[in-house]
Amino acid sequence: MSDVERRPPVTVKDLSREAEPLSPLDLDRLLPLPPPYDKVPPESLWKEMSDERKAQVDASLDGISALNLKRPADPAEEERLVEALKAGLGKLLSADDNWGFLQPLALTLDHCTHCQTCADACPIFEASGRAEIYRPTYRADVLRRLVARYGPGANLLKRALAGSLELNFTTLARLAELAHRCTLCRRCTQACPIGVDNGLITHELRKLFSQELGISAQEAHGSGSVLQLSVGSSTGMTPAILKDNVEFIDDEMSEKVGYAVKTPWDVEGADVLLMHNAGEILAWPENPGAFAVIMQAAGISWTLSSELLAYDAINYGLWYDDVQFSRVALKHAEVARKLKVKKIVIGECGHAHKALTVVADRLLGGDLAVPRESFAPFLASIVESGALKLDPSRNDFPVTLHDPCNLARALGIVEPPRRILRKIAPRFREMTPHGVENFCCGGGSGFAIMSGNNFESFRNLVSGRAKLKQVLDAFAGELGPEVPKYVCTPCSNCKGQFRDLFRAYGVWDTSRILYGGLVELIVNAMADVKPGFIEWEFH
């Protein structure tokens, strides 16, 4: 694709135009990376879909398929899909079907002046070399045009003023894919002088496709929320397997720290119900292990739950489906209520924070209103209480902090992780920008778990590129392999994205940059555990 033919820039109207693909990634225009990563040829990270696969699924937007969307078998099926989309437009704007987001959505649809103040704030648009289809207002304007044409109160004047757009299967398929080229980081919303929320448009489009047409990313739905609701976790872990795994982690931790570590289960009336993203248990067991070490050392009354769903804090519905979201959130709260815990502390999982603490807040009334708290202030209070003996010299290596969007921008949790890092990481430095202005890791809104077809190419080349540059810039002057460095990444999905990103660009081999959680850094600095908790091995 580096020799992609220069084509006229795409407009909204073009979305329905036959072209295969409409706007391929232009690998020559991607955001430049600092040396030596400027030598990594983007072509080496681009995976072209085979012709056979392209014949099976639609990749007509940009040569990428996140959704495995099959083309309709006949005109009747196309008609059915198009009619379903039209019906969904009405439901999005209905006070019955979308009461939870109607007001923000209506305000956003009604007020964009297309000033493009949001455009430069979008790391995807910038990293792509300003490809029009990734412009924050592009997908929003597609929706506006469809609403003006087919939505409630559609009329000729609205159509004329909004601009034209034909609705066919091509439009539908590309729009569904477009809703999966935004990580919902909402930097664009922060920048908007009017308060228009293009991130919300992505959210609402995904809902329309999932809730009306049954179209969503398999990783988020079938092997995500559906699996979680049926088995208990999107990892597929049943309670028995979970307990086995955590027992193994306890043994491993005991060996690493030099004394017995034991995770308590299902303790009724505990002060804290700790809820992890269950993916940590399988992919980064040192994270829940480090939590157990800290809780035990600080003398906290805490427990994990082996009840279905409560051992997996994830709620993928947050990204694409209000119904799935509500189902999972209610189950989470129900378990906390039954256990009679004083509060839920959410582990290092950004979207679980936003789901259970913010978006579900008003749904969780009565005795389901068990208080929810982030790990960050909770740990900061432990660290600042002096309950842990800390030796910051054990963390004498460069550290930077990645602010997960769902912690910083969605919850306003900025200072607590920094208060901890200032106490335990003498060589801590900030990225630019950081805090609520951070860049998304590129794996937000489910991207980190999505790798089907060639979607990982998009993550590595485009959605994660600005973040990679930020990390490299934070360690400028020390990018060689001789100095080990640590990106503190207190979010499971962000870690998954960093893992893939670093692997793709050879960051570990070239620069010895490791990613990991905040709790691992804390335990690594604990004076009364065996030194070397953090193992400098890439995984």
Place this chain on the structure above:
Amino acid sequence: MGVVEVVTVLLLLGFVLGCLRKAVRYATMPMHLRWELYPVAHEKERAAYGGSYFEEVDWWTKPRQVSRLGEVETIAREVLTLEQVRTHNRPLWLPSLAFHYGLYLLFALGAALLAGAVPGVRSLPLLGRLGGGRALAAWAGAGLALATVGCLALLARRTLNAELRRASTPADFFHLGLLLVVFAASWASLLGADPRLQLAAAYVKGMVTFQPVERPPGALAAAVLLVGLFLAYLPFSHMTHFFGKYFTWHSVRWDDVPNLSGRFDARVGKLLARPVSWSAPHIGGDGKKTWAQVATEPVPKKRAS
């Protein structure tokens, strides 16, 4: 009253009622789920870096520190300096600033003319000038000049900058074009028929007191009608952001009120009783089942894709 006056009054009524209708529509929409975005301006000292009450351990046991002044300051800064545009879209900032300041002056002028039309007001100290004169003319000239220059610059940038042109809709050009026509008519009236705004002030007074001037000059009548037409159209456009912004910022971005002590339970209970018609197989909404039912009943097994 003459036809022109009647039409003007109707157009102004359309503007007021249209704006009211739209604002009431937003205000009466169902309570939404929380979707705040930091920084939240009322977070007192935390607002400076985007922090929130979630930064405190056991936050629900502590009084919330809310600063309405912080909200007012943020909005005032945004309205007066167009801070977001200045920070994120510098090439558009000066044109936009000139345009908005021009409109602020012109709206204020309209309000002043209306106020001056109230019987007795012009006899108060200094307010006699509201009947027309150099000061009023300078005010109008300054407003029109800023608005016209800003509007032309915005139109030029929207037309000449390829990225902005591609991202624009027909409405964006139509609005700027319509405003330019309104400004042109206003200039014609100010520079030709009514250089001191005495006729405009008399016209407004005539409408307010139902004692219209005999026959306004054509240029003034055209300007007044075009202003009225623009205002009557405004509620149907995205230009209602001058009040829409209250909702987008205050009611969405900054709505961080937690559901403590069952504060929202009754309202949410009613919302959960609303019917669901989303028809994907994993929902099976039939327009009868409620949100409470689909969220708590066993999940239908089938899925389309």
